[in-house]
Amino acid sequence: MSIRTSLKKVLPPISVTEQEALDAGDVWIESSIYQGKPDMQALRDIPQAKLSADEQAFLDGPVQELLGMIDDFELGNEKHIPQEIIDFLGKNRFFSMIIPKKFGGLEFSPYANSTIVATIAAKSGAIAVTVMVPNSLGPGELLMHYGTTAQQEYWLPRLSDGRDIPCFALTSPEAGSDAGAIPDAAIVTKGEYNGEEVLGLRVSWDKRYITLAPIATVLGLAFKVFDPDQLLGDKFEHGITCALLPKSHPGVELGNRHDPMGVRFYNGTTRGQDVFIPMDFVIGGQKNIGRGWQMLVSCLGAGRGISLPAMGVASAQTAFKGTVEYSFVREQFGLPIGRFEGIQEKMADI
Structure with missing residues (x-):
């Protein structure tokens, strides 16, 4: 009996969510590895990243101005981000670094985004x-890749200039990393929208830990679609679907702000019960019903591969800088503790 056969009997089976993630593929060089055809030449051919003139100007201009506005100690005490900073971020297009210039965005490179x-x-x-959040997994990214022309032309300029602030609601009280287990559901039905009877979805959801939800004006929403009356065909369960709802849409609730471990970014809940939305609210339209998981997996790569590592590196560098500086201020036996071999070993580990 082979090792593979033996392990198959011991290991748990691949879940539906995991299989869908594998089927969706990946977004960079690892996709060729998962396919069993590693392309190492493609990796070697990638040029060294550098900032363009526009990206460097943004880093030297608006970013430095933003840093001058931030008092992190005061922010921690006040427990909220001042409105003037939120307005500054929107006005200077910090929320649209990934959105193409033709829609009013900055269209920066992943390297600039990370920096x-x-x-x-x-x-x-x-x-x-x-x-970070609007420039990784969010309505902007999903609209760019999967939105209809009408959706892109309406929403992307509004996201670019800060008229709308987005959030994306995926996590439920009982489903986090296992996103395929979300209980939030929609029934295909007919309802009234703008005075007309149209085909749409009646959605119920309960989401939490949604970054920017307390201040968002537009909500990206993931849910499962069911069609008991077979209005879309003979299929009952269509799978995860993504839609875009304005905060002003009847039945949309945004509130109950969380306190994520004392870090004062806006994070909270969103709920809705039997909220009717037309098919035009589905990202990409009716044809994209059931394609939500593929859409999410492909777009999650930006946050996992760019934004989160950038924050992690910055936090580590800041911690190291502060620790080193303190080690040369604190003295024992008439010497800065940074001169002690044991302290230096820890610094080297960091």
């Missing part, structure tokens, strides 16, 4: 998260 988030994170984790 900007890391620079902000070194001053304030709360502000860095606020900038």
